[in-house]
Amino acid sequence: MTDKPVLTSPVIDGPVADASVTDVSPADKPALDIIDPEQPVTYAKRIKSFVIRAGRMTAAQREGYTKHFGEMGLTLNSGMLDFNGIFGNDNPVVLEIGFGMGKSLVEMCQANPGLNYIGIEVHTPGVGKILRDADDFNVKNLRVFKDDAIEVLAQCIPDDSLESVQLYFPDPWHKARHHKRRIVQLGFVETLRCKIKTGGTYHMATDWENYAEHMMEVMNEAPGYENIAGKKEFHPRPDFRPLTKFEKRGESLGHGVWDLIFKKIN
Numbered sequence: 001m002t003d004k005p006v007l008t009s010p011v012i013d014g015p016v017a018d019a020s021v022t023d024v025s026p027a028d029k030p031a032l033d034i035i036d037p038e039q040p041v042t043y044a045k046r047i048k049s050f051v052i053r054a055g056r057m058t059a060a061q062r063e064g065y066t067k068h069f070g071e072m073g074l075t076l077n078s079g080m081l082d083f084n085g086i087f088g089n090d091n092p093v094v095l096e097i098g099f100g101m102g103k104s105l106v107e108m109c110q111a112n113p114g115l116n117y118i119g120i121e122v123h124t125p126g127v128g129k130i131l132r133d134a135d136d137f138n139v140k141n142l143r144v145f146k147d148d149a150i151e152v153l154a155q156c157i158p159d160d161s162l163e164s165v166q167l168y169f170p171d172p173w174h175k176a177r178h179h180k181r182r183i184v185q186l187g188f189v190e191t192l193r194c195k196i197k198t199g200g201t202y203h204m205a206t207d208w209e210n211y212a213e214h215m216m217e218v219m220n221e222a223p224g225y226e227n228i229a230g231k232k233e234f235h236p237r238p239d240f241r242p243l244t245k246f247e248k249r250g251e252s253l254g255h256g257v258w259d260l261i262f263k264k265i266n
């Protein structure tokens with residue numbers, strides 16, 4: 001056994017030359033659900049869509065994490081989720097992958113009390129921040145994973161259970177040699193389709209044109225989805241999507257924004 005928290009991930013895309021990535025066995029899973037947010041977490045060997053950024057949490061973020069993860073946090077040890085049990089109601093569930101600092105997700109929770117939200121983020125300060133904000137604004141319809149979305153989808157999200165999935169401004173991995181790290185790949189969107197209810201939606205937004213084109217190509221190839229804006233069309237910016245931190249940053253750099261919304265048809 002190791003004495004630091006270790007979480008495992010399946011190999012989805014083959015190995016990556018990254019000395020910070022260590023192969024671990026399922027037997028090394030932590031026994032406890034609540035782990036020290038500043039302990040390093042080791043993921044299994046595979047290409048990842050993220051890098052764990054350096055930088056400590058602020059005192060407020062740490063407090064948000066330690067005080068509220070117990071009530072709002074979910075971990076891989078939760079296993080396959082029972083949404084009704086978790087939220088205490090049967091409202092539709094929206095999943096957001098990579099919420100960053102979480103401001104826009106908290107805004108959505110407040111604007112839509114009839115929906116339940118699950119956010120996933122690997123960046124610990126962002127998790128501390130969203131928990132703090134959710135408590136400050138008395139948000140009750142939010143639960144949060146500090147984990148790799150690939151793991152969460154595989155281990156915790158039942159099939160045909162989600163009203164929608166939102167992926168706002170995912171890391172664009174600009175360089176061609178890094179495009180394999182982009183989270184939007186055929187296998188990923190097929191996994192999402194299994195998790196979304198028929199008639200539910202998958203919404204992506206990006207400020208990087210080349211990634212928008214890549215998303216469109218992948219979605220055109222993926223079976224079981226219909227582009228609600230029309231074939232190969234981008235969607236006008238929907239009012240229900242609050243301005244995110246990365247969208248704001250993109251705007252200040254003069255970037256455009258591309259929204260893609262697909263419905264699961266089977």
Ligand SMILES: C[S@@+](CC[C@H](N)C(=O)[O-])C[C@H]1O[C@@H](n2cnc3c(N)ncnc32)[C@H](O)[C@@H]1O
Nearest residue numbers: 049050098099100121122148149169244245246
């Ligand atoms: C460019 S930021 C965008 C954050 C936010 N959506 C926004 O628009 O401000 C992308 C975020 O996705 C997170 N991320 C990337 N891959 C992830 C994964 N596999 N699981 C969970 N979070 C991930 C990163 O940590 C990062 O915070």
